[in-house]
Amino acid sequence: MAPRQTEWDFGLSRLTKFFAGPWSYDRTVDETISDAALGHLDEPAGEAAWAILADAVRLEQSSLSTDVITTVWMVASEGGYNLASFGVDGRDWLRQVAAVCSEQARQADPEGASTVEPVTASEESVRAVVSAIEAAEPALAAKAETFFGHEPGEVIRALELVAAQVDPDLGFRLLLRVLDACGVPISDAQYAQYEALGEMFGYGRFHVSDVEHLTRYRPAPRTA
Incomplete structure (x- = not known):
């Protein structure tokens, strides 16, 4: 597999760091997602947003229970953005993440791919x-x-x-x-x-x- 065009963590795993406790409440939820979706300065425009989008869509559309989704988010984000405390369903949360990142990816590359395909892994x-x-x-x-x-x-x-x-x-x-x-x-x-x-x-x-x-x-x- 060819190296990715980033030297760092990416996708949903990177997003969890932006909500790690104590989460900064001086930013709105959507603003925090947008910050993560900007990526690093040396990365191609839209790549970070697309990586988060792809992870969120695949997880949201999977057969996994919402409890499993909530568990991985809660622990990986250090409890910073507690979905249960905010009354947010795990799948609804992923849809919100995907909506923000989809818009940023589209702005960066209007002609880019828009469909997230399931992963075919060995x-x-x-x-x-x-x-x-x-x-x-x-x-x-x-x-x-x-x-x-x-x-x-x-x-x-x-x-x-x-x-x-x-x-x-x-x-x-x-x-x-x-x-x-x-x-x-x-x-x-x-x-x-x-x-x-x-x-x-x-x-x-x-x-x-x-x-x-x-x-x-x-x-x-x-x-x-």
Whole structure:
């Protein structure tokens, strides 16, 4: 796969960072989505908006339950934009994200593609990502009993479903984001595995390195 035209995280996983708690309430929701959709200065116009749009549409149109969608959003965004607290349905939220990003993508490239197609992923890529997600469960469970109201096992199952039923690329990006958001320690072997997956998916040089610091992270012992 050819490298993407960004060196950083992208798509829905990147959007979650813009809503990470404490979320900045001096910006409206749509303004915050728009900020993320602008991308970096060295990226082609409209690329960041299209990446978020594609992720949002594929997830919204998938067979996954709305609870699964809400779980991955809640944990990856560090509980910053709590959909339940704002009375927002998970699928309605993705439709809102898609509407904002669709307009920005259209303005940047009026003649560009407008239809988001489902991902046709290889069984090998799905197995590799699901395996990486499964391997992260013990460390996630050791870190805390719940993450923003969601148990570690629930988080892992939600990520696995995204990888297996929607897009392994998106599932892997969300895994990286969840690990970073929750401060979950990872081994050098896990990081090497993530680098290999990032290379397979064509990630930029500063994408997987977002979690490199977790190889040096040792959480304080949990008290009784």
